[in-house]
Amino acid sequence: MRQVNVVYCGWGEQWPLGRLADDGRTLLFEYAPEALAQGLELSPLHLKLRPQAYGDFPAYQHRLSGLLAEMAWRLGRDRHWRLAPAFDLTFSTGPMGLHHMDVCGEGAAIERGHLLRLAQEGGIGIHTAKHSIDRMLPHAASLAGRLADFPVRRATAQALCATVQACYRRLMG
Numbered sequence: 766m767r768q769v770n771v772v773y774c775g776w777g778e779q780w781p782l783g784r785l786a787d788d789g790r791t792l793l794f795e796y797a798p799e800a801l802a803q804g805l806e807l808s809p810l811h812l813k814l815r816p817q818a819y820g821d822f823p824a825y826q827h828r829l830s831g832l833l834a835e836m837a838w839r840l841g842r843d844r845h846w847r848l849a850p851a852f853d854l855t856f857s858t859g860p861m862g863l864h865h866m867d868v869c870g871e872g873a874a875i876e877r878g879h880l881l882r883l884a885q886e887g888g889i890g891i892h893t894a895k896h897s898i899d900r901m902l903p904h905a906a907s908l909a910g911r912l913a914d915f916p917v918r919r920a921t922a923q924a925l926c927a928t929v930q931a932c933y934r935r936l937m938g
């Protein structure tokens with residue numbers, strides 16, 4: 766069984782957060798005693814701070830990077846977790862065309878409603894969420910023009926723009 770120690774490094778502190786174990790079939794995570802004593806959850810939705818092992822992660826997450834990608838939270842100076850900024854809006858075709866991280870259960874065709882539900886579940890006001898989405902849409906709409914300024918192959922640019930335009934249309938709703 767392979768094991769990876771996960772270490773918290775932030776705000777001038779460093780201590781063991783937990784351990785990942787992988788036997789080739791199952792991926793497990795458990796908090797270290799130091800994390801339990803500190804009272805710091807890795808993910809308040811998926812990995813509640815409890816002295817237990819977590820498993821049953823979806824098969825596509827059976828890589829360290831996939832598991833960590835699901836942790837879309839940021840720790841504030843007050844040591845409370847908050848929904849992370851929109852780092853997850855970068856282009857990725859993902860496995861079988863799915864986005865690498867689902868949004869409220871949807872990975873193939875994420876729509877405005879999914880993002881608004883996620884915002885609500887994360888404690889973000891609906892007005893703030895709509896404003897954030899609307900602020901990003903012009904960037905998606907103008908992608909083709911901006912790509913012309915960079916050395917991107919034409920076929921790659923066309924595929925990228927087609928995918929981003931499909932997302933754009935779904936988010937306009």
